[in-house]
Amino acid sequence: MEGRSAVSPQQDGQVTSPRRAPSQQRSRERVERMLAAASALIAEQGSDAMRMGEVAERAGVSIGSLYQFFPDKRAIVWALAERYTAESQACIAAALKDVGDAEGLRQAFSELVDIYYRLFLAEPVMRDIWSGTQADKALRELELADSRANAEFLIAVLRRLRPAADPVALETTAFFVWQMGEAAMRLAISVDREEGDRLVATYKRMALRELLAE
C-alpha cells in the first residue's frame, strides 16, 4: 500500500506503472511528506486550488522531486483517494461479515451509513476528493471499482437472506444502493446539517426497503 502511492492514473483513466517507486528510506519519507502537504492544502482550499509549487514548498522538496514520484497533479489526489478506499473497504467487510437475518442487516447497514456520513462530514479531504469524482475519469473509475467491491459484501448478505431471488437482480440492487449512498452523502454534506440529516435518513429508509423487501 506504501509503494503504490506512486502508481498513477492517466488521461484515459488507465492506471500505469509508477514514474519511479521510492526504494530508499529517504525518498519514502519524502513521498509521505508530499502526500501530507497535499492533504493539508486540499483541506484548506480544495484540490482544484492546490498548486504543485505549493505542495513542493510545504513538503520541503523541490518541484522536480514531486514529479519524480507523481507523474501529474491528479496522481497525488488519486493516491490519497486510494488510501481512503482501502481503509473503508476493510471496515465495510467487517460490518457485513456476520449478518445472518433481516434485522441484522438493518442494524449493520444503518451503522455503516452513519459511519460514512460522519466520515464525509469530518474529513475535508475525502469530501473534496469525492466531490470532484465526477469530473476526473480516473477517480470516477476508482470509485466505480470501489463501489462494485463494496457491493460484493452486500450481495453476499443478500444471497444468504434471499436465496430464491434472481442473482442478477440482487447484484443490481446492491450496486445501485451503494452508488446512491455515495450520491446521498455528497448531497447531504452540500446542504445544511439539518436537511442533510433528513436526506440521509430518507436514503436509509429507501435503501433498506429495497434490500429487505420483495
Next chain:
Amino acid sequence: MEGRSAVSPQQDGQVTSPRRAPSQQRSRERVERMLAAASALIAEQGSDAMRMGEVAERAGVSIGSLYQFFPDKRAIVWALAERYTAESQACIAAALKDVGDAEGLRQAFSELVDIYYRLFLAEPVMRDIWSGTQADKALRELELADSRANAEFLIAVLRRLRPAADPVALETTAFFVWQMGEAAMRLAISVDREEGDRLVATYKRMALRELLAE
C-alpha cells in the same frame, strides 16, 4: 431567455451581472454562434478539453469578442446548462400537472424517467455538463436550484395524494427522489447500456415505493 445567456457564474458560485448583454441584432447572432461552437466542441471532446481559442475560431469571432459576452470559460458551459434546465422544467411541470391519483403518478413519473434517460443517452453536451456538475460550484448550485424547483412539482402532487403526511417529510422525499434521479442517470450512462437499463429500472421502483408508500 435569450439575453440571459450572458449572465455568468463566478468562483464562489454566485451569479453576477452580465459582462455585457448583447443588445444589437448583430451581436445576438454572434453570441448564438459562440454557444453553438462551444456546444459542438463539448460534444466532440468534452468541456474540459474545450479551448476558448477554438470556440472563437469555430464561431468566426475573435477571442476578445468571446470575452465580451462571457466573463470566463465556465460561463459558456453554464449558459448551455441553463438552457437545458429551462427546457426540461416546462416538460416536467406539464407531465405532473394533472396527476390525480397514485396510478397517475406512477405513470407520469415512469414516463418522465424514461424521457430523462433517453435525453442523457442522446445528448453528449448534456451528458458532459452534468457529469462535471460536482466539480463546478456554480453548476452544482444551478443543479441544486433546478432540482428544488422540479421537486416542487412533485411536492404539489404528493400533497394532493397524501394530505395527512408531514409537509417537511414530503419535501425531503421529493427533493431526495429527484436528486437521486439525477445521480442515477449519471451512473446509468457511465456503464454499459444493459446494466444502465437495469439501474434505471431499480431507481424507478425505489422512487415510486417511496413516493407512494407509507
Next chain:
DNA sequence: TGCAAATGTGAGGATTACTCATATTTGTAA
C-alpha cells in the same frame, strides 16, 4: 452628418502544470 455607445480585434500579460540537464547522495562491490 456627427457623435456616443456598442461592438470587434488580437498581441501580449499572467499563471501554472510539467520537463530536463545537471548535481548530489546512496548502496555496494572490489
Next chain:
DNA sequence: TTACAAATATGAGTAATCCTCACATTTGCA
C-alpha cells in the same frame, strides 16, 4: 577505503492556455 552506477534532488526554463486591454470599427440616433 575507494570507485562507481543507480537512485535521488534541484530549479530555471518550456509550453499551454485563460484572460486583459488599448485601440479600431460599426451602429443607432439626435
